[in-house]
Amino acid sequence: MEPMYVFLILGSLQNSIDNLGTSIDVVVSCLASRGGGIKDSWKIDYEATKNSLFAGKKHGASHFVLLSAICVQKPLLEFQRAKLKFEAELIKVAEGDNAFTYSIVRPTAFFKSLGGQVELVKDGKPYVMFGDGKLCACKPISEEDLASFIADCVLSKDRINQVLPIGGPGKALTPLEQGEMLYRLLGKEPKFLKVPIEIMDFAIGVLDFLGKIFPSMEDAAEFGKIGRYYAAESMLVLDPETREYSADKTPSYGKDTLEDFFDRVLREGMTGQELGEQTII
Structure with missing residues (x-):
């Protein structure tokens, strides 16, 4: 991903949310770098995702569903480190705000x-x-089953403030x-x-x-x-x-x-x- 394209994504996210004209209840983030390059990983898997968290909170979001990856359990790659850094910060935000919760989904x-x-x-x-x-x-x-699981994270109390590894049948x-x-x-x-x-x-x-x-x-x-x-x-x-x-x-x-x-x-x-x-x- 070219630096200018990354900049446009980061800049347009806040503008898009500001122009909604309504409050936000839940943020579901499926952001990920296209190829796992070093700079892209930190710009997207960490920075852009972090921006979506704070932009959502600014507009009233009380729950954040993060699509992560099961491979972050053994972080040897840059995109895994970027994802883990955001996961840790998301958890810290929830620990400091009783009105805010998260679900971290780690598919196979x-x-x-x-x-x-x-x-x-x-x-x-x-x-x-x-x-x-x-x-x-x-x-x-499958993408369909994962989408269903993620949607359930919005409403299911047993998935609140949880790290959720998930595979198929x-x-x-x-x-x-x-x-x-x-x-x-x-x-x-x-x-x-x-x-x-x-x-x-x-x-x-x-x-x-x-x-x-x-x-x-x-x-x-x-x-x-x-x-x-x-x-x-x-x-x-x-x-x-x-x-x-x-x-x-x-x-x-x-x-x-x-x-x-x-x-x-x-x-x-x-x-x-x-x-x-x-x-x-």
């Missing part, structure tokens, strides 16, 4: 973030995974199991391309080195780290005692399944579900 993986290879596999390309395909797992949730799935599911829907023999994750480590090392010499390449290194993170870290609740990811401790919600999503994409394509700059594979 979105269906569309797992659908990038569906059409490639349909066209005969192999399903790409890192390592043995079992390095990580997730309980993905069914068991946690590894990339290997997702690939097997896709080939089963296609009625084809599985064809996997297993890539050593060390390749990503080497590439990130090179980009990190170049980023120290050429600041314009800092984001390229960060994007590599983001890809590496999602290739190896599970999108599940991180047990605070064992420091291991737990499918059993990851709440499930909704009715939409990844298998149904894959089936629909095979028939209709990814139109409307494009990741754009957030595409990793």
